[in-house]
Amino acid sequence: MSSPASHPLRDGRTTTSPLVRALRGDRPETTPIWFMRQAGRSLPEYRELRVGTAMLDACLNPELASEITLQPVRRHGVDAAVFFSDIVIPLRLAGVPVEIVPGRGPVLEAPIRSASDILRLRPIDPDALDPIREGVARTVAELGSTPLIGFAGAPFTLASYLVEGGPSKDQLRARSLMVSDPQAWAQLLNWCADVSGAFLRAQVDAGASAVQLFDSWVGSLSRRDYQRRVAPHSKRTLSALRGLDVPIIHFGVGSGEVLDLMAGIGADAVGVDWRLPLDEASRRLDDRVVLQGNIDPAWLGAPWEKLEAHVLDVLERGKAAPAHVVNLGHGVPPETDPDVLTRIVRLVHEVGSVAPEP
Ligand code: CP3
Numbered sequence: 609m610s611s612p613a614s615h616p617l618r619d620g621r622t623t624t625s626p627l628v629r630a631l632r633g634d635r636p637e638t639t640p641i642w643f644m645r646q647a648g649r650s651l652p653e654y655r656e657l658r659v660g661t662a663m664l665d666a667c668l669n670p671e672l673a674s675e676i677t678l679q680p681v682r683r684h685g686v687d688a689a690v691f692f693s694d695i696v697i698p699l700r701l702a703g704v705p706v707e708i709v710p711g712r713g714p715v716l717e718a719p720i721r722s723a724s725d726i727l728r729l730r731p732i733d734p735d736a737l738d739p740i741r742e743g744v745a746r747t748v749a750e751l752g753s754t755p756l757i758g759f760a761g762a763p764f765t766l767a768s769y770l771v772e773g774g775p776s777k778d779q780l781r782a783r784s785l786m787v788s789d790p791q792a793w794a795q796l797l798n799w800c801a802d803v804s805g806a807f808l809r810a811q812v813d814a815g816a817s818a819v820q821l822f823d824s825w826v827g828s829l830s831r832r833d834y835q836r837r838v839a840p841h842s843k844r845t846l847s848a849l850r851g852l853d854v855p856i857i858h859f860g861v862g863s864g865e866v867l868d869l870m871a872g873i874g875a876d877a878v879g880v881d882w883r884l885p886l887d888e889a890s891r892r893l894d895d896r897v898v899l900q901g902n903i904d905p906a907w908l909g910a911p912w913e914k915l916e917a918h919v920l921d922v923l924e925r926g927k928a929a930p931a932h933v934v935n936l937g938h939g940v941p942p943e944t945d946p947d948v949l950t951r952i953v954r955l956v957h958e959v960g961s962v963a964p965e966p
Contacts, residue, residue, distance in 0.1 A: 615815060616748060616751075616755065616756075616815055616817050617817050621752065621753050622817040625640075625687065625753055625754065625755050625817070626638050626639070626640035627642070627687045627688045627817075627818060628755055628817055628855060629931075630877075630931040630932065630933050631818055631855035631877050631933065632855060632876065633876075633898055633930045634931060635930075635931050638687075638957050639932055639933075639956055640687035640688065640933050640934065641686060641687055641934035641952070641953055641956045642686040642687055642689075642690060642757070642933070643684075643935060644690070644859070644879075644935060644936055644940065645939030645940040646684065647677055647679060647680050647690065648939075648940065649942035650940050650941070650943070650944040650946050650949070651679055651680065652946075653679050653683075654679055657675065657676060658676075662707070662708070663694065663707075663708040664694065664697065664706070664707065666692075667692065667693045667697050668700075668739045669739070669743075670739050670743035670746055673691070673692045673693065673739075673743040674746040676692040677689050677690070677756070678750055678751070681751070684946070684949050684950045684953045685950070685953050686953055687754065688755050688757050689754060689755070689756045689757065690756075690757045690759065690820070691743065691757065691811060691816065692743075693740065693759070694714070695714075695759075695760060695761025695765065695766060695769075695804075695822055696708070696714040696761070696766070696769060697740070698760065698804055698806065699766065699770070701732045701733075701736040701737065702729065702731065702732045704716065704720075704729070705717040705718065709774075712774065713774065715773065716769065716770065716773045718773075719771060719772065720770040720771055720796065721771060721785070722792070723789065723795075726795050726796045726799070727795075729796075729799045731799075731803070732803050732806050737806065740807065740814070741811075741813065741814040744756065744810075744816060745815055748814070748815030748816075755816075755817035755818055756811075756815060756817055756818075757816060757818045757819065757857075758808060758816030758818070759808075759821070760804040760805070760807045760808045760821060760822070761821075761822050761823075761824070762804070762821050762822060762826070762841075762842045762845060762860075763797040763800035763801045763841040763842060763844075763845060764782075764797065764823055764825065764838045764842070765822060765823050765824045765825050766800040766804060767782055767796050768825050770782075770796070771796075778828050779825050783829070783833070786833065786837055787833075790837065793837060794837070794841075797837075797838070797841035798841060798844065800845075801842070801844035801845040802848075804821075804845045804848075805845045805846070805847065805848025805849075808846075809848045809849060812849060812854050816854070817854065818854060818856070818857065819854060819855075819857070820856075820857040820858070821842065821846065821857070821859070821875070822859055822860075823842060823858065823859070823860040823863075824859075824860060824938075825861065826838070826866060826870070827862020827881075829866070831865050831869070839869055839870075839872070842873045843873040843874060846874050846875075856874065856875045857875065857877045857878070857900055857933075858870045858875035858877070858878055858879065859878070861881045861937075862881060862883065863878075863881065864880075864883060864884045864889070864892075867880070867889060867892050868892060868893055871893055875897075876898060877897065877898035877900050877931075878893070878897055878899060878900065879899075879900040879902075879935065880899055880900065880937065881901065881902060881937040881938055882901070882902050882904035882906070882936075882937030883937070884902070885925050886899050886902055886922065886925040886926045886928065886929065886932070887925040887927075887928040889901075889929075890925075890929040891928070893929075895929065895930070896930065897929065898929055898930055898931045898933070899926060899932055900932075900934075901922070901926075901934075901935050901936070901937055902935070902936070902937040903918065903934070903936045903937060903952070904918065904936075904937055905936050905937060905938055905939070905940070905941050908936075908940075908944050908945075908948055909944075909948075912948075915948070915952070919952055919956065920959065922934065923956065923959065934956050
């Protein structure tokens with residue numbers, strides 16, 4: 609935090625917010641809730657604003673990024689904003705040609721597949737992060753006591769896009785590089801850790817009150833490979849935040865076999881996908897780690913009574929953990945009816961509270 613006096617975690621604006629309290633292991637009066645991908649295509653006001661602007665250009669326009677970040681907070685009354693950006697923005701800022709193809713995801717002009725490709729990767733020029741700092745600062749100025757979550761992609765998930773050149777099923781090419789050339793792999797993951805770390809740091813310096821590290825595709829790794837060839841690099845990403853005392857959430861899809869290791873890199877909370885009930889996730893963590901999750905996105909289109917029962921079940925199981933931040937098990941699907949999300953927020957705020965200690 610470059611100017612500690614004016615940071616929301618320092619001047620008290622967000623310190624006692626339900627999100628920050630829960631991430632620090634406390635059980636606030638209302639259980640906090642936000643949604644991964646709450647900003648985006650489920651909102652008509654987002655689709656309207658995005659007309660004529662490419663995804664990554666929108667992320668690098670501070671005014672637009674800030675407005676898009678605020679939209680779901682106004683509409684749903686969620687307990688946090690999440691900065692509108694993308695995990696591949698640090699790649700673009702480091703000069704790697706990358707685009708987001710609608711309906712497909714990040715696509716690279718020239719995938720990184722050899723030791724010599726890796727040697728050509730350059731660090732981010734610190735000035736290139738200015739649009740991120742400006743977008744965050746504008747957003748935080750509007751948010752008041754609602755915390756902004758900054759985020760970045762973890763090295764494995766980023767490297768899987770770099771090596772594959774686009775979305776892939778099992779990250780097979782990336783995992784092949786990992787086993788066939790461990791040295792090149794380590795160099796690539798260190799580079800990813802450094803650009804993601806710089807991206808995270810810029811967001812926290814500019815006013816983010818929490819961060820989430822997304823290792824979305826961690827579920828394709830064996831526990832042993834995760835532990836030896838991935839986790840140390842994720843830890844390196846977080847070293848960019850050393851000394852800042854900002855709460856850290858670590859999320860992955862299909863992470864049930866490595867939850868303890870994901871918590872172990874220095875996360876305050878672990879995000880769980882829909883596959884593992886939260887009481888079981890908590891058991892695997894000796895009931896010692898704050899959990900985030902894990903409403904199944906598949907239930908969002910179900911009749912309200914069924915969805916309501918599912919949300920109540922998630923809340924009940926979340927009681928096993930020291931604290932609980934409600935979220936989906938993965939991002940909001942674009943076809944989601946936004947009114948359903950608002951209704952979930954109301955429900956969680958009504959029933960997700962625990963009576964304060966007398
Ligand atoms: O509201 C939020 O959650 C903040 C914004 C956000 C975006 N991407 C915006 C976005 C966040 C946190 C991300 C992270 C991200 N990006 C991840 C990790 C989270 C996850 O879903 O596991 C990953 C793997 C990416 C890479 C990526 N970017 C994918 C797979 C896609 C989807 C492609 C598609 O069109 O379906 C994107 C594009 C993207 N990122 C969109 C948004 C709102 C949709 C593009 C659009 O609106 O035109």
